[in-house]
Amino acid sequence: xxxxxxxxxxxxxxxxxxxxxxxxxxxxxxxxxxxxxxxxxxxxxxxxxxxxxxxxxxxxxxxxxxxxxxxxxxx
Numbered sequence: 001x002x003x004x005x006x007x008x009x010x011x012x013x014x015x016x017x018x019x020x021x022x023x024x025x026x027x028x029x030x031x032x033x034x035x036x037x038x039x040x041x042x043x044x045x046x047x048x049x050x051x052x053x054x055x056x057x058x059x060x061x062x063x064x065x066x067x068x069x070x071x072x073x074x075x
Contacts (some may be wrong), residue, residue, distance in 0.1 A: 011073045018065020025058045 033051040037044060 007072065011069045014072055015065055018068065019062055022058045022065075023072040024064035025061075026055060029054045029058065 020051055029051055036047050044064075
């Protein structure tokens with residue numbers, strides 16, 4: 001196996017594993033937000049604010065994984 005193949009495999013593993021966590025957490029955040037709205041519709045603005053903030057943090061983890069994969073690819 002040459003060095004380029006190993007580099008590309010490491011890039012694929014980095015972004016693949018780095019995207020699994022945020023994808024699962026975004027699904028769970030959405031699920032729990034809808035459940036919370038069903039139980040307490042009056043708290044919609046508070047639930048929405050917390051949900052959007054949590055989604056932003058989950059997306060940040062995915063972006064970090066993308067940055068690591070790009071660094072691996074271009075170095």
